[in-house]
Amino acid sequence: MKKIYLTFFLLNFVLTLPLRAQNADVGEYLLRGNKLYAVITVLVIIFIGIVIFLVNMDRRIKALEEI
Amino acid sequence: MIKGWWWKFTGVLLLLYTIVYGLVADVPQLNILEESIRNLFFHVPMWFAMMFMMMISLVYSIMYLANSRGESQVNEGLTKKIRLDIIASQWATVALLFGFLGLLTGSVWARTTWSAWWVFQEVKLNGAAAGILVYVxxxxxxxxxxxxxxKARVAAVYNIFAFxxxxxxxxxxxxxxxxSLHPGNGGNPGFSAYDLDSHLRLIFYPAVIGWILLAAWIVDLRIRVKKMEMKNFYK
Structure with a gap:
């Protein structure tokens, strides 16, 4: 459990670095690169959604293996 | 589910095509939208795929309700009725994932073009959110x-209402x-108005099919896991 917290903390730290450096509204960064950043963010969101389902599947298969 | 691996392969190939060409292809240069027009290939297919998957879930729910002799048709340790219910519920689960992704990605796009994460006067946004809640x-x-x-019987009946x-x-x-603020609604021109040479369509439709096939793959895996869990449960 500690490892998970640490991972999330580090992930949060790294991912928000550019935001805190600018000290700007989160939404402002989406407008960069002729608003191409919005497209990249959308792709990242979709990817994370699929990974969440992968993690769920992993846990359920693990539970089946232990029977 | 369809046998073989070719449809999974096709889905991945179509998605590779959409991600690459969706990012590098020439798009109409429009004010306000700018490069975010490329979200057409990623945000909109979420909803198309979701609607398609809801429809498949609905079909299996109706098949469940119409099936009268399924109790005696046991296969893989599960009755036919239970298997139909598993398929319907797993399609709905993955459809809901796409619904949430559609909401989140739409919110990001709204922030870039409408300058707000959520526009409360927008009927389509509120309708989508309420629709998601119906499925929740x-x-x-x-x-x-x-x-x-x-559970299976009540869920099948509710699924028809939800759809x-x-x-x-x-x-x-x-x-x-x-x-509505959405393109193609409320008097706004749809993307088809800027797509005179059908360039956007050439990426958009493969994207829709690709996402549906990838979703079908996820559903297929989830059905198999669910069946194993149920079999262990009945043992």
Whole structure:
């Protein structure tokens, strides 16, 4: 459990670095690169959604293996 | 589910094509939208795929209700009725994932073009959110009933209601109110107006098919896991 917290903390730290450096509204960064950043963010969101389902599947298969 | 690996391969190939060409292809240069027009290939297919998957879930729910002799047709240790229910519920689960992704990605796009994460006067946004909640209720309902047979029957009936409700909220009401910010609604030109050489369509439709096939793959895996869990449960 500690490892998970640490991972999330580090992930949060790294991912928000550019935001805190600018000290700007989160939404402002989406407008960069002729608003191409919005497209990249959308792709990242979709990817994370699929990974969440992968993690769920992993846990359920693990539970089946232990029977 | 369809046998073989070719459809999974096709889905991945189509998605590779959409991600690469969706990012590098020439797009119409428009004010306000700018490069974010490329979200057409990623945000909109989420909803198309979701609607398609809801429809498949609905078909299996109807098949469940229409099936009268399924109790005696046992295969892989599960009755035919239970297998139909598993398929319907797993399609709905992955459809809900796409619904949430559609909401989140739409919110990001709204921030870039409408300058707000959520526009409360927008009928289509509110309809989509309410439609998602109708499907969340489907899973709460499933979770609330212990008995598998009873759960399956109530869920199948509710699924029909949920599908109709969802279609009304997302497709009918926005057209009646006619004051949406979405392209193609409320008097706004749709993307087809800028797509005179069908360039966008060439990426958009493969994207829709690709996402549906990838979703079908996820559903296939989830059905297999669920069947194993159920078999262990009945042992």
């Amino acid at each position: 209720a489907y899973f709460i309902l499933r979770g609330a009933i212990e008995d598998e047979e009873q 109709v409700m969802y279609m009304v909220l997302i497709n009918v009401i926005p057209r009646i109110v006619d004051s």
